[in-house]
Amino acid sequence: MDTPIEVLRRVFGYDSFRAGQQEIIEHVVSGGDALVLMPTGGGKSLCYQIPALVRPGVGVVVSPLIALMQDQVDALTALGVRAGFLNSTQEFDERQRVEAAFLAGELDLLYLAPERLRVDSTLRLLAKGEISLFAIDEAHCVSSWGHDFRPDYLALSELHERWPEVPRIALTATATPATHAEISSRLGLEQARHFVASFDRPNIHYRISSKNEPKRQLLEFLRTEHPGEAGIVYCLSRSSVDKIADFLVDNGIAAVPYHAGLDARTRAAHQARFLREDGMIVVATIAFGMGIDKPDVRFVAHLDLPKSVEGYYQETGRAGRDGLPATAWLAYGLQDVVQHRRLAMEGDEAHRRRQVLHLDAMLALCETVACRRVMLLDYFGQQRSEPCGNCDTCQSPPESWDGTVAAQKVLSTVLRLARERRQKFGVGQIVDILLGKKTAKVLQFGHESLTVFGVGTELTNTEWHGVARQLLAQGLLAVESDYGALVLTDASADVLRGERQVRLRRDAQRPARAKSSGGAGARPVVELPEEAAPVFERLRAWRAATAKEQGVPAYVIFHDATLREIATASPASLADLGRISGVGENKLAKYGEQVLETLASS
Template sequence: MDTPTEALHRVFGYDSFRAGQQEIIDHVVGGGDALVLMPTGGGKSLCYQIPALVRPGVGVVISPLIALMQDQVDALRALGVRAGFLNSTQDFGERQLVEAEFLAGELDLLYLAPERLRVEATMRLLAKGDISVFAIDEAHCVSQWGHDFRPDYLALSELHERWPEVPRIALTATATPDTHAEISSRLGLDQARHFVASFDRPNIHYRITSKSEPKRQLLEFLRTEHPDESGIVYCLSRSSVDKIAEFLVDNGIAAVPYHAGLDARTRAAHQSRFLREDGLIVVATIAFGMGIDKPDVRFVAHLDLPKSVEGYYQETGRAGRDGLPATAWMAYGLQDVVQHRRMAMEGDDAHRRRQVLHLDAMLALCETVSCRRVMLLDYFGQKGSEPCGNCDTCQAAPESWDGTVPAQKVLSTVYRLARERRQKFGVGQVVDILLGKKTAKVLQHGHDTLTVFGVGADLGNAEWHGVVRQLLAQGLLAVEPDHGALVLTDDSAAVLRGQREVRLRRDTLRPARAKVAASPKTRAAAAELPAEAAPVFERLRAWRAGVAKEQGVPAYVIFHDATLREIASRAPSTLAELGTVNGVGENKLAKYGEQVLETLADAEG
């Protein structure tokens, strides 16, 4: 058997582990249980793949990512790893073949969907084989109060009861201290070693801008910062997904929709295109993205407010897995707050409390005048971080102002409608009253006779909407779930009596960044490549694209961009020299080595 370091070099083509990986791997190889919290792109997969290759038997990976299992297995097979999967997408013959390989010891890794473990036949199959390690991927799915709960994960504690001698490793990129504790308890990992890496993704630039014309804002963001680059745009509803995808296509940008309302074949086709094509954008609900291994996603954009910081962090983490600069961009506005406040009031008391806590944390991140990354890391229990210099609030510090008087005007209007007229109205009517607009609705209800009518002429319509948004975010106003009317909260009285100051963030409707001449990907590639190596790199990319298309796999399964850049820079002339490049393992060297050397020779000639 290889040592972990030998397996890393022979199979994956790397000489050393990333920070934290070796300690985790050595612990699991030695038979210990582990709970691993590590950010997306931090190298979690190696933490169970290496033990599966080093320990005798088959590594069994429990993963909810049915739609991606084929791609995961294809990527491993390209490395020479004997991998297979069992899930509901296979017919009887395909499952029978994989089961036979497992029983014959002809697999290194077997991927299973969690619901397969509820089938007794699967448990009997596993009992007949030799298992090296159980890996529970996306372990946050066991948390009932988390953002992505999967009921089938609750049964995974049975693995330890049936196979107490087999080490288990549970992994996730998204867990607050509370979710961390819940994973540990529900999976019976209280006695396991817990490894918590930094949640920081320093290559991601976080930016949240006030929503004015979201379609126009998105289009400007894509054209000025990420032209012809792959990315994901998240929307809350299926109809929004369809409309935004159509809008982008109409404006000459390659985009496809993805949501649960599309048939399974269409969803699979769109996901496959995204993984295999350069420069394609997927517009999606949160149904898309978990487990996506595409390394060159250059941006993740949100046109609607995520429900929680956990969801936001996981979704933005799908950008920049290759370590190159990437952007997490969001357009956020008043209607987002109103809609989420209403949604948070649905369900039983415990559910409402949890939803309100999630929403309050998300709103605090949006409205902060301090470093967004510091707030993100603090939320996940990583205290004491320094300002990052790579978010909008660090690069262009927002102005805060004393909004006590405007807040009193808004709250007073809501109060007088309720007290004097026994009426409740939404944001639009309240702002019209403040601005002194004699609309048909204002005149119909006699609101032009209220003492607050016209007292807000010092601010414009957009500014008043910003004030209301921030009052909602701070809990100084609330929204009735049934009709969306504004109502006062217990904290409103202190503001009305002048006992509490209200600080507000001054909105800026323009992006924090100026128009850039080159995309982050282009700038990073240019910075790392000598001038003479750039055309060689492009030749290698073209060769890789042809091979990937011929094999029907994503280009990164052949080689990552980082590997091609190193090849282009070093220009190896022999197989032995090529084998020293990071990311060129034995199997890929044997399979593609001669073709790479020929491509290099053609570039020189």
């Protein structure tokens, strides 16, 4: 029987494990249960794939990612791993073929959608085969406290009852201490060994900008920082997705939309283009991206405020999985706060409480004057003593200012409208009153006669909107009704009486983009010498043609990081090529001669 390190070298082509992997793998290989919290790009998949290859039997992987199972199986097949999947997208004959392979012991890994485990025929099938382990991927889906709850995951605790001797490993990239505890309880993993890796992704540059003409901001971001590079743009609504995708295409940028309003065939085609074509951008709702193993996503952009820090962290974690520098950029504005505050008040009491806590944490991250990475890690229960140096607040620290008087003016205006006129208005009307603008709406309601009319000319329209945004974020204002009317909160009185100081953030100018070579847990990044750049491009062209011919994503052939190392080292023989990180035995045999021919033609 191969050892884990032998499998790592022979199959995956790596000489050493990343931080934390070896201990997890050896624990599961010895038959122990594990709950693994590890960031996206940290190498979670190897933590169950290698034990499945070492232990006798078939590793059964429970995953909600039906649309990606084919790509996951293709990637393993390219490594020489015998893998298959069962889900609702397959024809009867295809399911029969996979089931027969499972029963004959001809699979190393079998991927299942969680709903398949509610079907008696699936349970009978598993009972007839030899199972090496159960891997529960995206384990946060079992938690109602988490951001992506899936009811089918609640039944997974039965696996241990039916197969008590089979080790289980549950894995997730996003879990606060509360989510962690719920995963453990719901899956019956209290006695399992828990492995919690650092959630830090040091190669990702975090930046949050005030929203001001978001389309223009996005276009500038793409053209100046990520021209021709692959990335994901997230929007909250389907209509926004369509509009932004059309806008990018109209401006000469390759982009496709992805959301639940598109038919399944179109979604699959757009996902395939994103995975298989270099430099493609997908504009999507948050339904897109979980489990996508595309390593060269250079940026994730949000044009709307995410609902939670967990969701934000998971979505931004889809950038830079190869350890190379990547950007997480968010445009955030007043209307985002208004909309989310209103949505957070829907549903039952427990739901409202969760939503408000999630939103407050997300707003605190947006409005902080401290290091964003420190706040992110703290949210997940991890401490970092020093600022990261790779986020906007570190590189261009924003000023904070005493906004108490400004806050009092806004709150007084809301108060006077309510008391003197029995009226409630949104931010726009409040700001117009403070600036002394005699608009048609101001004159219609006689607001020019209010004592607060024109008392706010020291700030601009944009600055007053920023004040209102931060008052909402701090809970000193609230949103009432579908129309976004502002009302006071219990905390407003202390400010109006002068008993509470209000510190506000002054938005800084956009910092220069940081360069990062990754950090702890990331694979070493090979800097590309100038003379190796043309060789790298020829290797990419060969890879693209090969991937197209085989109908698989380019990264299934080789990752960019591997091609960079090949271009730099310029191996002259198969033996030399086999020493490159990411070139395992199967890929060496399959592609080695083609790579050497490509190098020889350079």
